[in-house]
Every structure is written in C-alpha cells, then in structure tokens.
Amino acid sequence: MELHILEGENGKFPLLLDDEMKIVNPVYEYMKKLKSDNKAENTLIANGRDLKIYWDFLIHNYYVYDEITPRHIQQFREFLFKENPYDSTPVLYQESKRTPTTINRILSTIYNFYVYFGEVHEVGNPILMKEINRGFNVFKGFLEHARATNTTVHSIFKVKEVKSDFNILTLEQIKQIRNAIDNKRDRLIWILLASTGARIQEILGLQINNVPYIDHSEEMSILKNVKSKGKKRDILIPTQTLIELDNYIMEERYNVDADHDYIFVALNERDKGNPLSYSAIYQSFEDIKAKVGFNFNFHDLRHTFATNLVEVGIDVIVIKGIMGHKHVSTTSQYIHLAKKYEKEVLTDYWKKVGKLEVNDESELS
Structure with missing residues (x-):
C-alpha cells in the first residue's frame, strides 16, 4: 500500500x-467527501495516513472493509499497540509504539469512515459506542436545558489518555529563541506566532492579499481572511509587527520568483520559491532547539499567548474570538493554566489586607 499526495490547483x-x-x-470516495466538505489539507492527509494503516491491517489479515465486525476492530486496536504489528506472538505487557492520543485519532478516523459508508452504502459501523455521563462544564450552551439526557457516547475501543501539561514559555525564553534564529524569514515567523497566538499553518498560509494597508495611527491591525483549518478567519496583529511583515514582503519576498502569492517560501535551491512547508520550518527550528538548550514547539507559543490573555483578565468569550476557537470549552482550558497567576494575585491580596488572626475582631473591608 502507498499513500500518494497529489498536488494541483485545488491543493493537496x-x-x-x-x-x-x-x-x-472506498478510501478515494471518502477523501472526495472530505474534500467537498472543505476539510483542511492537513486533515485530509492525516485521514489518508490513518486509513492506509487500517487498509494495511485489512490486507494483511485478508479482511474486506465492508464485512468487519467489532471483534475485528478490537484486533485492529491491538494491532495499533504493537511495536511489530505483524508479529502474532501474544505479549501481555509492552510499550506501545503509538501514544493513546494517536490511537484514538486513528480509531476516530475509522469510525467516521464507517459513518459515511453507513449512510451512503448501508455498511454497518463496527466501532461500537457506549453512553457515558457528561462532565460538568460551567460554559454550557444556551440550549443545554433542552437535552433529553446528560449523556454522550464514546467508542468502547477508546484508549485512556493521560493529559499532559502545556509548555508555557517565559518572555525571556521567547526572546532567547528569537535571537538564536539566523535568518529573517524564520525570525519573522516566530515573531508572528508570539505576537498573534496564530497557528503555524495559519502563518504558513499567509498570502500577500491578507496584508492590509498600514494605518500608523492604530496600535492594532487585522490580517483578513486568513486560511484556518479549512475555513477563513481574521487575525489581530500589532501594527508594529505588521510593519515588519510589510517590510519583509517588500525587501525579501519580492526578490523571489514565484507563481503564487504565499508570503513565506522555501529558500533552498531545490525547492526555492515553493510555498514553505510545515516539515521544512519544523526542521529549521529543530536546529534552534539545540542552540537554546530547551525543548519547545510552535503550539507552545499559542498556549502561552492564550494563557497570558487569561492572566491579564480578558473575558474568555473575547479570548475565544482572538484565538479562533470553535467552542468556548477549548478556550476554558487556559483558565486552569492560569492557576499559578491566581495564586500570585491572592498572595498579593493578603499582603495588602494583612493576616487575619483568630482573635482579631477588626472587620475586613
């Protein structure tokens, strides 16, 4: 089995x-459906990779995709855990080559694949679901009261995930990384990520027509209609950063011959002028990690940006809009990240009002 990535006028x-x-x-038909739903290129490719893994499993076991049962899905789940999936030797305890998050994502892809074929071709979905109680959420929707029950459904094959803490960078670390970058393109990308909280794919997808005329009287500007997860959104940007972006376009980008309007392009001889890929910028920053001596990734800047917004007291609904989150529950995770800040604020409060003693009869104003 091979997964080929075709590139044309309509993307990958x-x-x-x-x-x-x-x-x-079957995979081709499902991919066309996702494409017609305007799913992002990265989503299409991720689904393609997941389905390749699944089809490898089917072919190896001489299974047919529309005759699969829950027993086969359980076998596939075990297949995903194995270091060598084609070794039939039973192993009770082993280190999985995939994380629980990755396994759950693959199973979710397969589930949605069968949802589509169930609706269109009446193929049964072999991934069984079970009802579970919803967790408490202070940010319930306006129609929460209209729900018949307080339950939702999860796959019975879902693997338990251990939630890891976000890596929040200090201002000093952000500056240290910026100073370690030795070319204008990558330094500007880092500054854009740090000053807007944008996703790396949004920055890589910036085109010249996203950049507005600069109003020097305004402290903030807007990058309009930026490609974002298969849709488009506006991104707020400090005007000073916009000036740096505009200067880069005039002084650097226009010197590169290309038949497209993407701002950030490859500079190496083989790919020069092509839109800058995620893998290329990722590799570039792998070298920076070695220079600064600590680990980080692009999304750490987004987490840091959102957490800082919470810490300065910006309303969570406003942050949701700034970050381009679809659901406020996604934004609310940063409230928990700001607990350290809350501790510092409360400490300052008690310093100002003084300690309360058991026998102190004075009233706290």
Whole structure:
C-alpha cells in the first residue's frame, strides 16, 4: 500500500494505492467527501495516513472493509499497540509504539469512515459506542436545558489518555529563541506566532492579499481572511509587527520568483520559491532547539499567548474570538493554566489586607 499526495490547483489530495498501484476506491470516495466538505489539507492527509494503516491491517489479515465486525476492530486496536504489528506472538505487557492520543485519532478516523459508508452504502459501523455521563462544564450552551439526557457516547475501543501539561514559555525564553534564529524569514515567523497566538499553518498560509494597508495611527491591525483549518478567519496583529511583515514582503519576498502569492517560501535551491512547508520550518527550528538548550514547539507559543490573555483578565468569550476557537470549552482550558497567576494575585491580596488572626475582631473591608 502507498499513500500518494497529489498536488494541483485545488491543493493537496491523498490517494491510496494498493500493491498493484490501483486506487483503493472506498478510501478515494471518502477523501472526495472530505474534500467537498472543505476539510483542511492537513486533515485530509492525516485521514489518508490513518486509513492506509487500517487498509494495511485489512490486507494483511485478508479482511474486506465492508464485512468487519467489532471483534475485528478490537484486533485492529491491538494491532495499533504493537511495536511489530505483524508479529502474532501474544505479549501481555509492552510499550506501545503509538501514544493513546494517536490511537484514538486513528480509531476516530475509522469510525467516521464507517459513518459515511453507513449512510451512503448501508455498511454497518463496527466501532461500537457506549453512553457515558457528561462532565460538568460551567460554559454550557444556551440550549443545554433542552437535552433529553446528560449523556454522550464514546467508542468502547477508546484508549485512556493521560493529559499532559502545556509548555508555557517565559518572555525571556521567547526572546532567547528569537535571537538564536539566523535568518529573517524564520525570525519573522516566530515573531508572528508570539505576537498573534496564530497557528503555524495559519502563518504558513499567509498570502500577500491578507496584508492590509498600514494605518500608523492604530496600535492594532487585522490580517483578513486568513486560511484556518479549512475555513477563513481574521487575525489581530500589532501594527508594529505588521510593519515588519510589510517590510519583509517588500525587501525579501519580492526578490523571489514565484507563481503564487504565499508570503513565506522555501529558500533552498531545490525547492526555492515553493510555498514553505510545515516539515521544512519544523526542521529549521529543530536546529534552534539545540542552540537554546530547551525543548519547545510552535503550539507552545499559542498556549502561552492564550494563557497570558487569561492572566491579564480578558473575558474568555473575547479570548475565544482572538484565538479562533470553535467552542468556548477549548478556550476554558487556559483558565486552569492560569492557576499559578491566581495564586500570585491572592498572595498579593493578603499582603495588602494583612493576616487575619483568630482573635482579631477588626472587620475586613
């Protein structure tokens, strides 16, 4: 099995081919459906990779995709855990080569694949679901009262995930990374991430027509209609950072011959002028990690930005808009990240009002 990434005028499209280099039609049909739903390119490619893993499993076991049962899905789940999935030796305890989050994502892809084929071709969905109680959420929707029950459904094959803490960078670390970058393109990308809280794919997807005319009387400006997870959104940007971006376009970008309007392009000889890919910028920053001596990734800046907004007291609904979150529950996670700040604020409060003693009869104003 091979997954080919086709590139055309309408973007990238994953194409799964079998060992005879023939198109795997069910996957192709599902990919076309996702494409018609305007799913982001990264989502398409991730789904293509997940389905390639699943089809490898089916072919190896001589299974047919529309004859799969829950027992086969349980077998596939075990397949995902194994270091060598084609070794039939039973192992009770082993280190999985995939994280629980990755396994759950793959299972979710397979579930949605069967949801589609169940609706269109009446193929049964072998991934069983079970009802569970919803967790308490202070940010309930306006129609929460209209729900018949307080339950939701989860796959019975879901793997337990251990939630890891976000890596919040200090201002000193952000500056240290910036100073370690030795070219204008990557330094500007880092500054854009740090000053807007944007996703790395949003920055890589910036085009010249996203950049507005600069109003020097305004402290904040707006990058309009930026590609974001298959849709478009506006991104607030400090005007000073916008000036740096505009200067980069005039002084650097226009010197590169390209038949597109993407701002950030590859500079190496082989790919020069092509839109800058995530893998290329990722590799570039791997070298920076070695220079600064601590670990970080692009999304750490987004987490840091959102947490800082919470800490200065900005309303969570406003932060939701700034970050481009679809659901306020996504934004609310940063409230928990700000607990350290709350502790500092409360400490300052008690310092100002003084300690309360058991026998102190004075009233606290």
